[in-house]
Amino acid sequence: xxxxxxxxxxxxxxxxxxxxxxxxxxxxxxxxxxxxxxxxxxxxxxxxxxxxxxxxxxxxxxxxxxxxxxxxxxxxxxxxxxxxxxxxxxxxxxxxxxxxxxxxxxxxxxxxxxxxxxxxxxxxxxxxxxxxxxxxxxxxxxxxxxxxxxxxxxxxxxxxxxxxxxxxxxxxxxxxxxx
Ligand code: ADP
Numbered sequence: 001x002x003x004x005x006x007x008x009x010x011x012x013x014x015x016x017x018x019x020x021x022x023x024x025x026x027x028x029x030x031x032x033x034x035x036x037x038x039x040x041x042x043x044x045x046x047x048x049x050x051x052x053x054x055x056x057x058x059x060x061x062x063x064x065x066x067x068x069x070x071x072x073x074x075x076x077x078x079x080x081x082x083x084x085x086x087x088x089x090x091x092x093x094x095x096x097x098x099x100x101x102x103x104x105x106x107x108x109x110x111x112x113x114x115x116x117x118x119x120x121x122x123x124x125x126x127x128x129x130x131x132x133x134x135x136x137x138x139x140x141x142x143x144x145x146x147x148x149x150x151x152x153x154x155x156x157x158x159x160x161x162x163x164x165x166x167x168x169x170x171x172x173x174x175x176x177x178x179x
């Protein structure tokens with residue numbers, strides 16, 4: 001696990017499954033517009049949460065790219081799930097702004113609920129095709145740009161599924177904070 005301190009926030013990189021972050025209050029779902037089960041992150045989260053999550057999501061759907069909504073976590077070991085719809089690369093434009101909006105809106109919702117810890121997956125970098133090298137600076141720069149203004153949030157984790165994605169995030173952090 002890699003950690004770095006940004007203002008009062010601890011930013012952590014973790015290699016693992018977003019559905020198994022038991023020390024985190026809110027996990028972020030890389031959702032689909034209908035807030036249904038799906039594959040990847042949405043599959044892992046809905047499978048672990050159980051059918052109550054889809055039921056709670058139904059009246060909140062559909063959501064638009066860049067938007068975020070919050071629900072309970074049902075059978076997940078967390079208090080909340082924040083569902084973000086990332087942009088489909090090359091389709092939803094401007095994709096960089098929409099991806100940054102996901103992180104911004106998730107942080108905003110977390111602050112509103114006075115959440116102290118949040119875990120993000122690498123939104124849009126799976127089925128939605130966003131190249132990881134382009135998504136990393138957007139995710140990390142958006143989080144770090146907001147760090148100084150966060151009140152309730154103390155810990156932000158980025159949960160990376162593959163070793164390769166973990167290392168790519170680690171490289172970016174090392175490069176950004178090396179001086
Ligand atoms: P999107 O549709 O927003 O692209 P995906 O769920 O397809 O979302 O993938 C987003 C990223 O999450 C990809 O990098 C994928 O490798 C990763 N991923 C897939 N399953 C998990 C999981 N269980 N925990 C954390 N990350 C995951």
